[in-house]
Amino acid sequence: MLSADELQFYFMHFMPYADRPADESDSVWVDYSNSHYDPGVGKRYYERYVDEMVLADRLGFDGLVVNEHHSSPYSTMPSCTVMASTLVALTGRAKICIFGTPVNLTYPNRLAEEYAMLDVMSGGRTELAFPLGTGMEYWSNANEIAPATARARYREALDVIRQAWTTDGPTTYSGRYYNYRYLNVWPKPFQQPHPKLYIMGSGSPGTIDLAAELGFGYSVTFIPITQQLAAFDRYRAKVTEAGGTPRADSLILGVMAYVADTDEEALEEGRQHILFYFNNMMRTTPRYLAPPGYVELGEYRRRIERMLTQGVHGNTDWETLTKLSRVVCGSPDTVANAIAGWVRDAGSSRVICHLHLGDMPHWKTVKNLTLFAEEVLPRVRRLIGSDAARAIGARAAGEDAAAVGGMHAGR
Amino acid sequence: MPGVEATETHLPRHSCRVLEISGIPSAVGEVGEGAPVVFLHGAGRLGGTAWAETLADEYRVVLPVHPGFGDSGDDPTIDSIHDYVLHYLDLFDELGLERFHLIGHSLGGYLAASFAVEHAARLASLVLVSPAGLLVPEAPTVDMFRIPPQDVLGYLTDRPERYGDPDAPPDVDQLVERYRESTTVAQLFWERNFDLKLARWLHRVKVPTLLLWGEKDRLVPAAQAPRWLELLPDARLEVVPGAGHLVLGESVDAPAIIRRFLAEHPQA
Numbered sequence: 075m076l077s078a079d080e081l082q083f084y085f086m087h088f089m090p091y092a093d094r095p096a097d098e099s100d101s102v103w104v105d106y107s108n109s110h111y112d113p114g115v116g117k118r119y120y121e122r123y124v125d126e127m128v129l130a131d132r133l134g135f136d137g138l139v140v141n142e143h144h145s146s147p148y149s150t151m152p153s154c155t156v157m158a159s160t161l162v163a164l165t166g167r168a169k170i171c172i173f174g175t176p177v178n179l180t181y182p183n184r185l186a187e188e189y190a191m192l193d194v195m196s197g198g199r200t201e202l203a204f205p206l207g208t209g210m211e212y213w214s215n216a217n218e219i220a221p222a223t224a225r226a227r228y229r230e231a232l233d234v235i236r237q238a239w240t241t242d243g244p245t246t247y248s249g250r251y252y253n254y255r256y257l258n259v260w261p262k263p264f265q266q267p268h269p270k271l272y273i274m275g276s277g278s279p280g281t282i283d284l285a286a287e288l289g290f291g292y293s294v295t296f297i298p299i300t301q302q303l304a305a306f307d308r309y310r311a312k313v314t315e316a317g318g319t320p321r322a323d324s325l326i327l328g329v330m331a332y333v334a335d336t337d338e339e340a341l342e343e344g345r346q347h348i349l350f351y352f353n354n355m356m357r358t359t360p361r362y363l364a365p366p367g368y369v370e371l372g373e374y375r376r377r378i379e380r381m382l383t384q385g386v387h388g389n390t391d392w393e394t395l396t397k398l399s400r401v402v403c404g405s406p407d408t409v410a411n412a413i414a415g416w417v418r419d420a421g422s423s424r425v426i427c428h429l430h431l432g433d434m435p436h437w438k439t440v441k442n443l444t445l446f447a448e449e450v451l452p453r454v455r456r457l458i459g460s461d462a463a464r465a466i467g468a469r470a471a472g473e474d475a476a477a478v479g480g481m482h483a484g485r
Numbered sequence: 486m487p488g489v490e491a492t493e494t495h496l497p498r499h500s501c502r503v504l505e506i507s508g509i510p511s512a513v514g515e516v517g518e519g520a521p522v523v524f525l526h527g528a529g530r531l532g533g534t535a536w537a538e539t540l541a542d543e544y545r546v547v548l549p550v551h552p553g554f555g556d557s558g559d560d561p562t563i564d565s566i567h568d569y570v571l572h573y574l575d576l577f578d579e580l581g582l583e584r585f586h587l588i589g590h591s592l593g594g595y596l597a598a599s600f601a602v603e604h605a606a607r608l609a610s611l612v613l614v615s616p617a618g619l620l621v622p623e624a625p626t627v628d629m630f631r632i633p634p635q636d637v638l639g640y641l642t643d644r645p646e647r648y649g650d651p652d653a654p655p656d657v658d659q660l661v662e663r664y665r666e667s668t669t670v671a672q673l674f675w676e677r678n679f680d681l682k683l684a685r686w687l688h689r690v691k692v693p694t695l696l697l698w699g700e701k702d703r704l705v706p707a708a709q710a711p712r713w714l715e716l717l718p719d720a721r722l723e724v725v726p727g728a729g730h731l732v733l734g735e736s737v738d739a740p741a742i743i744r745r746f747l748a749e750h751p752q753a
Contacts, residue, residue, distance in 0.1 A: 100633075217675055217676045217677065220671060220672070220676065221675070222671055359633070361634060364664070365630075365671070366630075366668040366670070366671035366675070371661055371664065374661055378657055382655065
């Protein structure tokens, strides 16, 4: 049973470039021309988005989440460590959650160094999650990183980073993709031996198993609720199987929310931007989603079958979205009830809150962040707190009943 | 080694078996009797191998399917053209092929040229049909990984209607097989679709060589031929007018040209 005290809420920003003409392009990833990017507009976006992250810190969010994607207006953070560095300097309280650079798209020693720098500079405020990177990233990074080797590289790169942080150097490392004569990372992380680590996944069994095997937490991308819950169940089972105890803070779930005074106002103001995100920012082709060798044949077959029946990204409707996913627009009570329910179902004490999405203007983001922090979070804590109180009451009552039963049986 | 029945659809009239070659199930079609001719297929296999029938009255045509394609098995450790060369040394040992004519198309042409660089003495002759693998900056091979699936056929042929109905509903098995084969090709061509060292070593191909090209090849332009002729010690060029990349299946002239060439170079 979760306690209200353990619950933590992270504000996540994709920092999209939303200022672009309506178009019918098949994809806004990989081949979507950067001729659509205006650096002047881009500078104003960075200033604004950083302000929003800093505001979230002041409003009491427990973490600020950054991640990275490449060659797309979906995100203008191709290097999340650069943005994390800015946030380290401009904030003083919230954790800086770097969720993160695909470790196999860079040199793992370099990432170990950069993350350690940020952890030392922030006095130990970082949390880290390691994504494999979407299929799209493999089209727009160096060709030498073949998608067919993505998973093997990823696994090896994680080993390099863990070795760099858990064994004082110099050490050597000999692998298929990475080899080090002197692995000796300066600086070391402020948090010893390293910050809390998560694997970022989208529900693939292999990734969940890897997180459990390595003793990492598991943070899930924005996939439908049933898939998220199944992933969490698998994670807990695997951790238990390995003799561990699954922790509520080892599982991170994501929610998308817009809060206003009333349900009607929230829908009116928020829905269009969330739909813009799904229909305009996530639009890409099956080819870019799955470069050759990126997914196993069985998984590819499942995807193809799903696409043939459900279509690809880009035709999301509100009813389906809110039914299948953790998306809510409403009054503080509506949003708090929804989130408390999701948190209970998931048994997770870490919640990533997507409170800016798509082409949401600054004033709405500020309003949403403020209402969420001041009106929704206290309500969620109260709801979860009363759960715990009820559970303690129920357990006490149950123990009494058992004791009584025992006495009866004893007679 | 006993072979098992296979269902290689591209080889309807050939005998076809699957041999176990150092752990890899390897499909091998065969047709005809006589001096052995080995054909190494390209990345797409779309053109099929029906043209090989025209040689069957005089030759034993051997049509292996590369690992990672069709009825042959997958082996992710086969990830370079040199691995394929070694695989074929194993396969040729198994088939008792000492000396033979070697034909390769496209990716198979690159493979055949690489085999010839290292083992020219085993070849009675070499036929390279629209071969990939060479860097020719003024007429580069198209990077197929940059081409959307719906446009691919246009790079292979002027007559797409010969290769199925574009409006037919997608077949899941076919899409999965295409993904599998593109993964195989990506092992070789994801980083780049040429071999930086090939030009350095083609002088070793001291064997009569026929370069055969479709005039309208949009994938591997016929304008690459002069560079091959410059590098190969004993080669001549035949260009088939009007034909595209799938020249072997699209022109009756192409197999006829090969047949004449083979006749000029009987087994030693």
